Every structure is written in structure tokens, then in C-alpha cells.
Amino acid sequence: METVAAASICSMKVIPSIAFNEFSxxxxxxxxxxxxxxxxxxxxxxxxxxxxxxxxSSRNSLSKISRAYKQLTDSxxxxxxxxxxxxxxxxxxxxxxxxTAHNAxxxxxxxxxxxxxxxLVDAPxxxxxxPEVDWESIWVTPSRVLLTGIANPxxxxxxxxxxxxxxxTGVTSGWxxxxxxxxxxxxxxxxxGLTELYTxxxxxxxxxxxxxxxxxxxxxxxxxxxxxxxxxxxICMSEEQAKxxxxxxxxxxxxxxxxxxKAHLVSADVEMPGGTSQMVVEGVTDIKxxxxxxxxxxxxTPEEFFEGDTMVFSRSxxxxxxxxxIFSVSFRKEYKSGKYRQAMSFSHRxxxxxxxxxxxxxxxxxx
Amino acid sequence: MTTITATGNNFGAGDIRFQAFIEENYLILNSEVTxxxxxxxxxxxxxxxxxxxxxxxxxxxxxxMLMFGTLNGEKNGTAIKxxxxxxxxxxxxxxxxxxDNETITLVFSNSFVPRNVKGSVGVLKWNxxxxxxxxxxxxxxxxxxxYTDNWVFMAITFSSIEQTDTETKVxxxxxxxxxxxxxxxIIMDDQAVxxxxxxxxxRFEIRDNVFTVEIINPTYSWxxxxxxxxxxxxxxxxxxxxx
Numbered sequence: 132m133e134t135v136a137a138a139s140i141c142s143m144k145v146i147p148s149i150a151f152n153e154f155s156x157x158x159x160x161x162x163x164x165x166x167x168x169x170x171x172x173x174x175x176x177x178x179x180x181x182x183x184x185x186x187x188s189s190r191n192s193l194s195k196i197s198r199a200y201k202q203l204t205d206s207x208x209x210x211x212x213x214x215x216x217x218x219x220x221x222x223x224x225x226x227x228x229x230x231t232a233h234n235a236x237x238x239x240x241x242x243x244x245x246x247x248x249x250x251l252v253d254a255p256x257x258x259x260x261x262p263e264v265d266w267e268s269i270w271v272t273p274s275r276v277l278l279t280g281i282a283n284p285x286x287x288x289x290x291x292x293x294x295x296x297x298x299x300t301g302v303t304s305g306w307x308x309x310x311x312x313x314x315x316x317x318x319x320x321x322x323x324g325l326t327e328l329y330t331x332x333x334x335x336x337x338x339x340x341x342x343x344x345x346x347x348x349x350x351x352x353x354x355x356x357x358x359x360x361x362x363x364x365x366i367c368m369s370e371e372q373a374k375x376x377x378x379x380x381x382x383x384x385x386x387x388x389x390x391x392x393k394a395h396l397v398s399a400d401v402e403m404p405g406g407t408s409q410m411v412v413e414g415v416t417d418i419k420x421x422x423x424x425x426x427x428x429x430x431x432t433p434e435e436f437f438e439g440d441t442m443v444f445s446r447s448x449x450x451x452x453x454x455x456x457i458f459s460v461s462f463r464k465e466y467k468s469g470k471y472r473q474a475m476s477f478s479h480r481x482x483x484x485x486x487x488x489x490x491x492x493x494x495x496x497x498x
Numbered sequence: 499m500t501t502i503t504a505t506g507n508n509f510g511a512g513d514i515r516f517q518a519f520i521e522e523n524y525l526i527l528n529s530e531v532t533x534x535x536x537x538x539x540x541x542x543x544x545x546x547x548x549x550x551x552x553x554x555x556x557x558x559x560x561x562x563m564l565m566f567g568t569l570n571g572e573k574n575g576t577a578i579k580x581x582x583x584x585x586x587x588x589x590x591x592x593x594x595x596x597x598d599n600e601t602i603t604l605v606f607s608n609s610f611v612p613r614n615v616k617g618s619v620g621v622l623k624w625n626x627x628x629x630x631x632x633x634x635x636x637x638x639x640x641x642x643x644x645y646t647d648n649w650v651f652m653a654i655t656f657s658s659i660e661q662t663d664t665e666t667k668v669x670x671x672x673x674x675x676x677x678x679x680x681x682x683x684i685i686m687d688d689q690a691v692x693x694x695x696x697x698x699x700x701r702f703e704i705r706d707n708v709f710t711v712e713i714i715n716p717t718y719s720w721x722x723x724x725x726x727x728x729x730x731x732x733x734x735x736x737x738x739x740x741x
Contacts, residue, residue: 320614382619402559405617406523409609411559439621442642442653442729444562444577451595453576453696455564455686457655457727459640480640481655481727482686483697491579492562493611494729495651497624497644 196240196250200233203252210254211236217257239355245314246289246352261358264290264347267321270378271343271365273336276312278323278347288349289315290323291357296333297341297367305344306362315350322381337367379405382437384462386414389427389475393419396427396477397487401460403437403496410441411493412460415448416477418486424478432471436464443492447485454483458490499648499733502527505586506549510537516606517733519648520554524611525582526649526731530682531604535567535597546590546604547583558582558610562729564684565604566699567596572717573699575603575686582610595695605684607730622646627654627672631708634668635660639725643672648734650678655727661714664721669710677735680705688725704732 203211211232218230230238240250267280281290293309312328330336337343343365349358368376386399399414418425440461447454457480465474477490504514511533519526531548533540540546558581566575576593583589588610596602622644629636639655652672659668680703687698700723702711714721 320612322614379616381614402613403619404523404559404611404613404615405619406615407521407611407617408620408622409524409611411611411613413560440624440642442655444564444729446577452694453593453595454694455575455577455697456688457653457686457729459642459653478640481725482688484688491560491577492729493559493609494653495609495644496619496621497642498621 192244193237193241196237196244197233199240199250199252200236203236207252207254208232214254214257241355242350242357243352243355245291245311246350246355247315248352248355251355255354255356257354257356261288261349261351261356263359264349264361266347268378269345269363269365270373271337271367272370272373273339273367274326274370275373276325276329276336276343278325279321281318281321281323283318283321284349285351287351287353288358289317289352291315291348291350292323292325293346294325294329294333295344296335297337297343300340300342300366302342305342305364306346309344309346315352339367339369341367343367384437384473384475386427388429389473390430391427393425395419395425399475401475403439408496409493410439410443410460410496412441412443412490414460414477414490416445416486416488416490418477418479423484423486424476426474426476428465428467428475429473433473436471436473437462438464439496439498441492441494441496442480443490443494445479445482445488445490447483448487448489449485452485454485454488456480456482456484456488458488460490499736502550504548504550508539508543508547508549509533509592510539511548514548516550519731519733522554523615523617524609525554525558526609527588527606528681528731528733529606531606532601535599535602544592546592548588548590549586550588552585553582553588555582555610555612556585557612559613561608561610563590563604563606563608564686564699565593565596565602566684566696567599568601568603569596569599573603573684573701574696575684575699576696577686578604580606580608580610607683607732609731622651625674628674629670630673632670633666634662634670635722636668636670639727641727643675645676645734650676650732650734651730652732653727653729655725656723658722658724659711659714659726660722664713667710667713669708671708675707678704678707679733679735681730681732683728683730683732685711685723685726685728687723689723700726702728 215230215232215235262284265282266278270277292312294312295305295308298305312332345363346360348360382403384401386396395418397415397417402411442459445456445458459478461476463474500518502516502518511531514531517528560579560581562577563580565578566573579591625643627641636659637657639657641654643652682703685700689698700712714723
């Protein structure tokens with residue numbers, strides 16, 4: 132949760148001095164002050180006494196972590212003192228550090244809590260600096276927020292991303308408007324898909340031409356240390372423009388891209404990696420009814436269709452059953468209920484069968 | 499085709515060699531790795547690892563392969579997951595359900611590919627399957643086979659395979675199949691083992707493009723199987739000319 136540094140946030144207007152010459156002081160919610168011969172009127176905005184559930188939770192957590200420090204043993208406190216002394220002057224939390232042992236304890240455990248980790252009572256060893264986030268492209272469109280080409284230095288760090296809502300292109304500093312979009316996510320083979328999280332946290336997607344302020348840093352969930360914050364901006368562009376500028380969407384299908392009223396598919400992540408003729412299948416079925424197959428359809432007509440099949444192994448999810456099987460996985464363009472839809476089918480074809488099966492493998496795409 | 503010789507493994511399997519096809523974005527491995535599950539190394543690990551010289555890809559998505567245990571001459575097994583963990587490690591899921599068997603065999607005949615690779619996606623031709631020179635009663639079910647210059651991929655399923663008598667093995671050829679190397683593979687049955695752990699596995703071999711299945715259910719009065727099948731990559735025969 133972003134902390135608000137000042138109790139009030141002001142919106143300022145420059146007023147022609149001829150009307151308010153020598154005017155100063157407050158009237159109601161308006162405060163006037165004179166700077167360089169011009170009078171500025173500030174409209175006071177108060178931090179609300181009411182808290183959102185997220186704010187309340189965050190403030191309670193901070194208090195809890197802070198109070199937990201007092202429960203530490205002397206030797207534990209001493210370990211935090213040693214760490215704080217070591218960190219003094221090292222930028223380990225995204226800003227220059229000037230730490231007490233208590234501060235170090237609260238900051239590290241707040242970071243860990245954001246990543247869903249337990250409270251750390253013994254100070255972690257500071258082994259090395261966490262590097263800056265290195266990425267290839269940031270694609271912001273009205274339907275997509277995606278970082279690509281992220282190089283996770285260890286494979287274990289989690290990415291923290293803060294972003295603003297879309298701002299006017301004239302806004303040069305929107306850093307105070309950023310909120311945490313993800314408190315720590317793993318990259319997906321170099322990609323960080325933030326569309327859903329962005330919509331969830333900001334409430335709406337940016338419009339074409341708007342500027343989004345972005346802050347990124349790595350967090351080591353094991354220690355709570357974070358790296359330097361990288362700041363950048365991205366101008367929202369249309370999907371067409373993004374493709375013209377080199378954006379190539381992955382050919383990838385998830386179960387939530389299809390209507391599945393009977394819930395045949397617990398999960399699915401099927402991808403056709405570029406430069407190959409292979410289909411990578413990872414899914415879990417829970418087939419309803421008497422058949423040993425099902426076809427799901429996209430709700431809408433996609434811009435592009437994929438057509439091709441493969442066959443991969445499956446295995447019952449029951450234990451100690453392990454019944455193996457062979458499934459075909461098919462993609463077709465099909466006309467259904469008045470429009471073309473992307474169809475995806477899973478069909479058990481050989482071996483032992485269980486409605487609840489893992490389906491996995493990578494084999495050639497055939498058509 | 500090349501040979502990859504493992505530099506070691508963590509489950510007491512001895513020397514391991516793979517027949518391999520290495521391309522920029524994928525790797526195909528063929529080999530059977532058999533070991534005694536009572537060995538101390540195997541007992542202590544939670545994941546099987548095979549160490550190899552530098553692979554062409556740094557990590558791969560999950561791929562599927564078969565494993566089976568052998569006990570009193572019968573093979574029972576399941577499908578397991580494998581992946582390239584790093585440039586020098588092939589990781590294989592450890593399934594302990596056959597740890598009391600005499601041996602466990604890992605059946606590699608699968609491909610490893612990374613996810614999120616830029617480039618165009620290729621689609622290979624789905625060839626229709628017609629069986630020739632059938633010995634026994636054989637009916638194929640939905641099946642896929644395709645090939646490149648280097649290998650043939652086959653995912654063949656059968657609605658039934660039945661021997662004509664107790665002694666004569668089922669055999670067949672596939673129409674229009676390119677010349678392929680001799681190969682030993684594994685067919686999974688649909689018969690659940692009682693108590694239900696995995697399914698029975700049968701061996702098949704390809705010699706001079708003729709597929710022959712070992713005697714099915716040799717200890718029982720029936721010698722048939724329904725809804726069985728196999729998935730494998732087989733190297734094509736390469737014609738070499740002497741200079």
C-alpha cells in the first residue's frame with residue numbers, strides 16, 4: 132500500500148493577481164499564499180478518517196509487525212542491529228537507507244508479508260545487492276499491460292510493480308499516483324502479464340495516448356530485501372500500433388478464455404512456442420457426463436484463430452491410482468450460435484481413463 | 499541424430515546414453531533407463547536428475563513420458579513428467595508406486611521445448627493411418643503421425659489388438675511410412691492393474707518398418723487389448739553415400 136507522506140493533498144490553481152492581490156490566509160477549505168508575486172489558492176483535501184479494507188489491513192499489519200519487534204529475544208534484536216548497521220548507506224529498500232534495527236525489521240517483514248511470506252524473527256544475511264529489473268519491452272494498450280523480456284537474475288526473485296492510472300502526456304511526474312499492482316509475482320518465461328491486476332487495482336484501463344507511470348523492483352521473498360526501483364513511463368497505444376511496433380502475442384490458450392458451463396476443465400495452459408511446430412499442453416480435466424471428451428468455445432470471435440491437433444499423455448489425479456492415458460488436444464475455428472469461435476477439445480483416446488486427469492506433454496502440431 | 503552421454507545421475511542408474519535430435523528450439527531424446535529402485539541413491543532423492551553436457555535450451559516446459567516397473571516379468575506403469583531444469587540437468591518426476599518392483603524403467607521418446615519463444619509456429623501434416631500386412635485382428639482408433647527430414651512422430655491408438663492364437667504376435671506396417679530406424683517402444687494398455695495402480699505396458703519393436711507387439715497378456719487366457727496406444731519419436735533412416 133502506498134503511504135501518504137503529507138496529511139493533505141492539494142490541488143493548486145494560479146489566480147490572476149489583479150483579483151486577489153495581497154490576499155493570504157484561509158477561508159473554509161481554501162488557503163491562499165503568495166509566491167513570487169502570484170497568489171496560489173490551494174484546495175484542502177483531507178485524508179479520510181474512514182479506511183478502505185485494504186488500508187485498514189495494511190495499517191493493522193504494519194502495527195502488528197512493529198509490535199512483534201518488541202517480542203524478539205535480545206540476540207534476535209542484536210542480529211537486526213547488525214543488519215541495520217550494515218545496510219546504513221546501502222540502498223537496499225529502493226531508497227537510501229538510514230535504518231534502526233526496528234526499521235529494518237519492519238521494512239523487511241513488510242516486504243515479506245507483501246510476498247505472502249511469514250514473519251522473519253532472525254535478521255537475514257545480506258549477501259549481495261539485488262540487481263535492477265531488466266526488461267525488453269512494456270506494452271500498454273487499452274486491453275493489455277504486459278512486460279516482456281524480463282530477465283529474472285536468480286529465478287527466485289519476485290517482481291514488484293507499481294503503476295499509475297493513465298495520465299495526460301503533459302504530466303511529467305506522476306510517481307505519487309502509482310499504486311502497487313503486484314506485491315511480488317513470478318515472471319512467466321520472461322513475461323509479466325499485469326492486465327487483470329492493473330484493472331483490479333486501478334479500476335479501468337488507460338486510453339490511447341495516456342501516459343502510465345511505472346515503478347519496478349525485484350524482491351527476494353526469502354530475505355525481504357528489495358532492489359533499486361526502476362522508474363519508467365509508457366504511452367498507451369492501440370493493439371494495432373503495438374503490433375506494428377513489434378509486439379507479437381504468444382500463441383497461448385488458458386481455460387478462462389473459453390466458456391465452460393459444465394466445468395470440464397479445472398485448468399489449462401496450452402502454448403505453441405514460436406520457431407517450433409510443437410504444442411505444449413498442461414491441463415487438468417474433470418469431465419462431466421458419460422463421454423470421455425469435451426469441446427469448449429470462446430465467448431467471442433477472436434482476431435485470429437488457431438487450428439491444429441496433437442496427442443499427449445494423461446494421468447489420473449487419483450492416488451495411488453496413476454492410471455495413464457493418451458489424450459488428443461484439438462483447436463478449430465467453428466461457427467456456433469451465430470458467430471465464429473475458437474474451439475478447443477480434449478478427448479481421451481487410449482489407456483486408462485479417469486474423468487479427473489492431468490494432461491501434459493509437448494508434441495508436434497498436426498493439421 | 500546425435501548421441502548425448504550423461505555425465506551422471508542422482509538415482510543410481512549407471513551409464514545413460516540418449517539418441518538425440520537437437521534443434522535451436524527443441525530437443526528430442528530417445529532412450530530407456532533402467533535401475534534398481536532399492537538402491538540407496540534413488541531412495542534418498544525426491545526428483546530424478548540426469549546430468550548432461552550443455553543442452554541447446556536452458557529450460558523447457560513439462561513434457562510427458564512413460565515409466566514402468568517390472569515385477570515377475572510383468573510391466574506396469576504410468577505417464578510421468580520431465581523437463582530440462584537447466585542447461586546441464588534433465589529432471590524427471592519421481593513416482594514411488596513401483597518402488598517395490600525389481601526394476602524401474604524410464605522410457606524417453608519425447609521432445610523438450612521452451613515456452614515463450616518468438617517466431618512463427620509451424621504446423622506439420624497430419625497423415626492418415628492405414629495398416630498393411632496385418633497379423634492378428636487390429637483396429638486403429640484416432641491416431642496421428644507425421645514426419646520431418648529427421649524423425650517420425652507417431653501417436654497411434656487402437657480400439658483393439660487381438661492375437662490370432664496364443665503364440666503368434668500381432669504385427670503390421672503403416673502405409674506410406676518413410677524408412678525408419680529399428681526401434682523398441684512401449685504400448686500402454688487400458689487394463690487397470692488390480693489394485694488399481696497404473697496400467698499394464700507391452701513392448702513393441704520396429705524392424706525394417708514392421709511393427710511387432712510382444713505376446714499380449716501371456717499369463718491369461720485372453721491375448722487382446724482394447725484402447726491401447728503409444729506415442730514415440732523414431733529416427734528416420736538416413737541414406738549415407740560414400741565419397
